[in-house]
Amino acid sequence: MTDISALFSSPAVSGAVGVERAMAELRAGRPVVLTEGAARLLVFPAENLDSASAAILENLSNGRANLILSPQRLRRLGVERATPGLVATPRIDVERVGALLADEEARIDAPVSAPGAAEEAALDLLRLATLLPGAIVAPLSEPLSQLQEVRGCDVRAFRAKKVLSLHLVGRAPVPLEGAPDSEIVVFRGGEGLRDQAAVIVGKPDLSGPVHVRLHSACLTGDLFGSLKCDCGDQLRHTAKIMAENGGGVILYLDQEGRGNGLANKVRAYKLQAQGHDTYDADEILGFGLDQRRFGYAARMLDLLGVTRVRLMTNNPAKIEALRAAGLDVTDQRIQGRPTPQNIHYLATKRDRAGHYLDVDLPPAGG
Numbered sequence: 001m002t003d004i005s006a007l008f009s010s011p012a013v014s015g016a017v018g019v020e021r022a023m024a025e026l027r028a029g030r031p032v033v034l035t036e037g038a039a040r041l042l043v044f045p046a047e048n049l050d051s052a053s054a055a056i057l058e059n060l061s062n063g064r065a066n067l068i069l070s071p072q073r074l075r076r077l078g079v080e081r082a083t084p085g086l087v088a089t090p091r092i093d094v095e096r097v098g099a100l101l102a103d104e105e106a107r108i109d110a111p112v113s114a115p116g117a118a119e120e121a122a123l124d125l126l127r128l129a130t131l132l133p134g135a136i137v138a139p140l141s142e143p144l145s146q147l148q149e150v151r152g153c154d155v156r157a158f159r160a161k162k163v164l165s166l167h168l169v170g171r172a173p174v175p176l177e178g179a180p181d182s183e184i185v186v187f188r189g190g191e192g193l194r195d196q197a198a199v200i201v202g203k204p205d206l207s208g209p210v211h212v213r214l215h216s217a218c219l220t221g222d223l224f225g226s227l228k229c230d231c232g233d234q235l236r237h238t239a240k241i242m243a244e245n246g247g248g249v250i251l252y253l254d255q256e257g258r259g260n261g262l263a264n265k266v267r268a269y270k271l272q273a274q275g276h277d278t279y280d281a282d283e284i285l286g287f288g289l290d291q292r293r294f295g296y297a298a299r300m301l302d303l304l305g306v307t308r309v310r311l312m313t314n315n316p317a318k319i320e321a322l323r324a325a326g327l328d329v330t331d332q333r334i335q336g337r338p339t340p341q342n343i344h345y346l347a348t349k350r351d352r353a354g355h356y357l358d359v360d361l362p363p364a365g366g
Contacts, residue, residue: 015154016161022150023129031057033144034125036118036152040143043122046101046134054092061138063090067097068119070133073286077108084123085112092136101134104271104284121152128158128191130261133286158191163296165189166196168303176201178236179243185304190296194254198300201239202247209310209330211248213238214297214318216255219262220269228269229345230336238312238334249306251297258282259291277348289353294318298325314349314356 022032029048034041044057046067057065066086074081077100087100087110099106115123122135143149166189176182176199185198204210215238221231235250242248257265264285271281279289298321301309308328311319314335322329333356338346349355 015151016158016165018148018150019125019128019154019158021148022125022155025148026126026129026131029053031147032125033140033147033149034118034122034152034155035149036116036121039118040140040149041118041122042136042138042140042144042147043125044136045126045129045131046097046136047132049092049094049097049136051094054094054097057136057138058092060140060144061092061136065089065092065136065138066113066119067100068115068123068135068137069100070123070286070288072283072288073101073134074108074112076104076284076286077106079108079112081112084115084120086115086119086137087112089136097134097136101132102267102285104274104276118152121155125150125155127259127291128155130256130259130264132264159293159295162189162191163299166296166299166303169195174199176239179239181243181247182239187300187303189299190254191293196254196296196300197252198304199239199250199252200247200304201242201250204242204247204249204306206305206307209308209328210306211238211242211245211312211332212301212306212309213248213250213312213334214253214294214322215250216253216258216292219256220265227339227341228272229342230338233336234334237336241312241334248312249301249304251300253292253294253297255292258287258289259293260285260287277352278345279348279352290317292317294321295325298322298327301327316354316356 025032026045031042031044034043067089068084068086070084071081074085119137122137123133126133126135166187169186169188171185174182174184179201181202183200187196190196215235218231220226221229222235225232256262267285268281271284309322311329311331312334314333319329319331335357346357350357
């Protein structure tokens with residue numbers, strides 16, 4: 001009989017399978033068990049908590065449940081910490097958990113304790129699944145065979161393994177408006193369960209610096225022309241410049257909402273409509289300035305044979321990430337059009353995240 005475990009035995013795959021299955025379970029609103037050595041931790045995404053799941057979790061946890069929150073969310077609750085923290089939830093109250101998770105007016109109502117490695121891995125698992133960074137966690141004394149198990153060490157190693165497993169799965173010529181001589185190349189891998197795409201515009205000379213843009217997917221801006229950001233403008237302007245200047249490569253990365261995911265991006269938009277800037281809105285939801293990773297973007301360029309890059313960006317973090325990956329990087333500034341709807345957003349990116357934006361903008365919050 002064929003040993004099916006051989007399918008999962010390569011270094012680039014082993015361990016990642018459990019993480020991907022656990023992510024799918026959490027996104028479906030089902031708990032998972034995270035193991036750290038001999039210890040077992042029940043993990044349930046707080047955003048999916050309702051009265052039925054609260055009753056089940058309360059029964060399983062025997063009064064030992066905690067809510068783990070990110071340091072950014074704890075800061076909004078009035079607790080300054082550099083690391084995540086645990087808030088005791090011996091009685092799992094849906095309204096209380098919801099307020100602690102994302103209510104902009106909520107304040108901490110109990111002592112905050114330090115998490116262990118397993119609890120921190122649980123929080124990272126939620127980030128990988130693009131869920132709000134908050135989970136009900138509880139130690140288990142017995143296995144729960146009906147639940148997906150995942151190891152903490154595999155969660156911590158997941159991103160690096162996904163970079164190694166990145167591979168090309170398809171390519172075809174696709175004429176684009178303003179760049180008719182273009183080809184789309186699709187890679188399987190990156191974080192989560194998502195594919196990544198490269199758009200090769202024209203016939204770039206790989207022996208010299210290649211125009212490259214790392215463009216994180218923006219459904220609202222790229223597809224629907226949202227006036228709240230400059231993403232769609234940057235994407236189309238980049239393709240035009242490349243088509244007119246010897247070609248280039250656009251990496252279209254599935255990292256919506258600075259890596260927070262589409263649902264959390266829309267939640268942040270609602271907070272922005274209430275007067276918060278883009279970064280404060282993300283912090284209210286428990287996120288830092290930017291959750292994106294660009295290691296697999298460097299791997300995509302490597303697979304395409306690109307080693308010298310003229311990066312089209314206004315984001316210094318992208319330049320630093322590619323240099324850290326060993327690429328020879330120079331940069332070319334690019335930005336979209338300021339509009340009455342996005343001018344304060346652009347100013348905030350300039351003033352709080354150090355983006356290179358040269359247009360005349362008011363101070364962030366002005």
